[in-house]
Amino acid sequence: MIYLSDSHKPIRYLISAFQGNRLHHAFLFTGIEGVGRFNAAIQFSMVCNCENRSDLTEPCLECPTCRRIYTNQHPDMIRIQPEGTSIKISQIRNLRKKLSYKPVDADTRFVFVIKANLMTIESANALLKILEEPPDCTVFILIVENQNDVLQTISSRCQQIRFSPCEETTIVADLLKTNDINPDTARLIAGLSFGSFIRASLYLKKKWMTKRSYILSRLEKLDQMSSGFRLCFAEQLSKKKDDIPVILDIIMSWFRDILIYRYCPERIINKDYQQSIYDHAVKYSREAVIQKIEQIQIVQKDVAANLNIRLALDQLILLQL
């Protein structure tokens, strides 16, 4: 089932453009992972092709076309995503070949480029050529976190649709509705999710709450740790590459809390570590904490771009935090 949330508001704009027959041919869906960019793209492609179009604002989800799109079995809804660590030139060449034919049976064909920031330079330039002379009846949706994650020559040909992080209250309400957890836990998970439903669902698993406790217990004592212990800690964290974005979010939540404690103590995320956060807030200067946060953000960007992840995490924990 497609998960709809407030973050799907941007597609109402797209639907009205579609109804008014003034739909642009290429879009850049921007926003953090887990705010519904891909689901919104799929939903929009359904609205444009649904066989029961009496209500054009939402797809029926029941007609054969909606079902084929949802199950990724529709030949005219083309998904391009990284193979390994990047989107390769051969994938874009195959796309170009497919687009040289008319759509098989869709009124509006869609091309979804997932994690478009992972296109190689060759792939990006090949896609740019397609966007410069787009085929008829075809809409391109490139999914990235930020507008500058793709070449400027590509972003300038796309209309940007921004997806804001979900409201914390929305995530709390959803967690309470769909899980047997207490309001304090729901608020903690919503805070840690930074507005992403995908992140929130991760913290429902015991593994992540245990890992969070481990990370925070180390961060509490990080300034007393020797270089050897710091390196050991970094090694522990970088064991599973796929876990690193969430680990960085947990580290970020810690320093964010230390930063905001002096201004809004009631807004900290890790309320169960309140005393320790207070101790650190009085120990570090505001500038020092901001510097650490900026270093974490740099590593987050490297991780998103698949750059030197292990090295970046080692350096962060050994030298910057």
Ligand SMILES: [Zn+2]
């Ligand atoms: Zn339908």
